[in-house]
Amino acid sequence: MKTETLKITLAQRILSISDNALLEKLNTYLNKESIIGYNADGTPINEKDYLEDMKAINEKIDRGEFKGETSNEVKKFIIDENSLEG
Template sequence: MKTETLKINITQRILNINDNKVLSKIAKLLDEENIVGYDADGNPISEKEYTKDIHEALHQLSQGKLETYSSEEVKRKIVG
């Protein structure tokens, strides 16, 4: 089945659902699969993974365990 046909078929099926439990499951699945970017190796990153990574980085930062660099340090590393 072509992508556009599949989208239309799924949309029509979703519009006919009246069960909130089923709709919540669909929403959860879409939220988990929502691609918001890609990592340095080109692998997709979901919104859920991105949020988890940000929270982990903030936690490490608050613990003083996150390695950070100033703008000048980054410039020196790139330019040399």
């Protein structure tokens, strides 16, 4: 089924639903599946996966297992990389 046809079919089905509990489930599902960004390779990032990743990173930070770079380290890396091109 083509995308536009599928959208119309789904919209018609949703409009015919009178069960509020089912509508709430659909709303919850759609909110969890919302795309909030994209990875560098172009794959989408949904809200649920993003929040799970952030939770895992925060847990590593709390356990002292995460080593991130400071702003100055990142700035130095960018400057050094750009100086190689010039």
